Amino acid sequence: MHAEHDIASPKDNINPKRPKRPKTPRQPMPEQDPRRRRYNFEEVPRGYSEEAARLEASRCLQCKNAGCIKGCPVNINIPAFIDLIAKGHFAEAADKLKEQNALPAVCGRVCPQESQCEAGCILGKKGDPVAIGRLERFAADYARNHGHEPPVCTAAPTGKKVAVVGAGPAGITVAGDMVRWGHEVVMFEALHLAGGVLMYGIPQFRLPKEIVQYEINTLKKSGVKIRTDMAIGMTQTVDQLLESGFDAVFVGTGAGLPSFLNIPGENAIGVFSANEFLTRVNLMKAYDFPRYATAPIRPRRAITVGGGNVAMDSARTALRLGAESVIVYRRSLEEMPARAEEVHHAQEEGVEFHLLTAPKRIVTDDRNRVTGMECLRMKLGEPDASGRRRPMPMENSELVIQADTIIVAVGNQPNPLVPRTSSGIEVGIRGTIVADAETMATTKPGVFAGGDIVSGAATVISAMGQGKQAARAMHRYLVGDEPPCV
Template sequence: MTIFEAFHKPGGVLVYGIPEFRLPKDIVAQEVHFLERQGVKVECNAVVGRTVSLDELFEQGFDAIYVGVGAGLPRFMNIPGENLVGILSANEYLTRANLMKAYKYPEVDTPIPKGKNVVVLGAGNVAMDSARTAMRLGADSVKIVYRRSRDEMPARKAEIHHAEEEGIELFLLTNPTKYLGDENGRLVGMECLRMELGEPDDSGRRRPVAIVGSEFTVDCDLCIVAVGSGANPLLTSETPDMKLNKWGNVVTDPSTGKTTKKAVWAGGDIVTGAATVILAMGAGRDAANSIHDYLTLGW
């Protein structure tokens, strides 16, 4: 995943870890080029926490660091057969398809699996994106498998509607229990259980309960797992003096973005968990104001 760390020092701001941009018409590239014109230097192909640590950046002369590494750690179901060929995280699938332009393969170097019978696990906006991408890449059928009912689906209603318009099937109140493979270790199907809704859980949604004896099999040759993501651990695991919560997110002052490590701020999904772009933008602005105060007045 893209990693952004912005550092202030005399001469401007340095942003580490942004992949190299080649398409000037790309919206994100336009934003990057605008920042470059303001004096920001972009350091490509750097993984902060692996190629360089935060302390090493301070040693290089940087005065302040902003961490915005996001929640880029894919989550899986942890069910038997998960290592079969044909099971991908939505992160990888959509990165290949969109950022790396795999839909143009072999004109580009990045391939992407194009299943005929595709299953997407999850019911959020990322799941809808994955399902519609799979359909547009030539799948004969695409099924969204979700353990709750339509009312509990977290995706926007418009996303669900558009997915159904494109022929995506909704397999609701269905929970996968096992992946099935052939003699070559390739995915050929998935065992599922039918569910019913019980009492609400901590999230306020009714808890799905398995119906005993309701096992059935779904044929599939590609499964895209879109059940959420966790905190990107590459940087945080190498920064022991920066406090994390039980989910691995960085603990910050909610009004300033200050972390427990001096001269380090954080914001976005690495703090809140997977959320919205607008919240991340707001966090960045709050942190920028706080960084300005720090550089002017001190910590």
């Protein structure tokens, strides 16, 4: 069993106040036992205790030229917040985070820290980097659980009105900043609940929905009006928003159009996009069927195609719905885009990995229901444009993997509703909105964009980073000046 108070102790740490060469090992994250968690939707990592958090924070060297900040898409002053944790000022640490990051409790859970802040940590050169993500989560959770709210900078009302289209990570960031800076903000959401991918996509066991709704409520309390059930592009267009009195519009509608494999049998019963599979469970709460009316998927043996975080989420959700769960990925473990931690969790819980295996055709019965998937074995060739070794099919290597459910998690394209219905917004080849790299301004005056609708399917934090940039630029656009506070 993983005991919750499992704290690694510093070895011969002679001078704990100013450790020159810290000996405290990276504090492990207490986790729910895999035997238990593979059948429940509760969060897997339990979070640091105060003691473990302070110990972990004490490892930080407080570098002057902090590599971690450079790795952070929203430039959090990481050494500063960690120092506050080390000193036991947990709420203040959360305030420090909030200066740059609207959603620290979310980012502390879902950011790929190993390739961002923690990749820049000097300790990582010789050993384990400081667990920045876990500390971020700790501080944010502490503040939430203690009802602590960050001091709000109270800028005078500017009289300007801003529309935020899409209530996902990018939109939440923009709305949070703009309302603080004195603008009237209305956020539009197409679905019946705000939160975007944080609500419909990322599962409960990785990001509890209560946390997302807490953040949404915080936004509401700060004055942001949230209008759900409003699909901009359909209910109203961006052009109409501008005509109806909004001075600027931010488009953060995400990459919500699932890609499929384009192989035979893909429209058979039992083939789902990861979005559909996860939406039914997360947003529509089909696990509580029949109290909730949306029909649940009841997989007995599920294949998830793909190697990203969404694939891991889908495979682990299938497992929790009672299925034997298999991942089919055409490259090897090394090339997998999913976070190492997610892959590790999936393996721990018993997800089977079929690597170097590519789907060829979906096998169905006479009622067009899935019975399996024919695959090809692959080998790795020369690196391709992405720098990853290109998978090549091996001849006569066909095999059929039995399954009654197939979840396609091979990425998403930008949602076409806004690009399709707005005038003057330039769209790139793959359907993304073209935006200035610095200001996130689109080709239409007064319209800014950020997140997956601009970058294609990426991460929560990069969407938030673009939201930050866009907010500053929008403020300048509206009042011709820098924001009154961070």
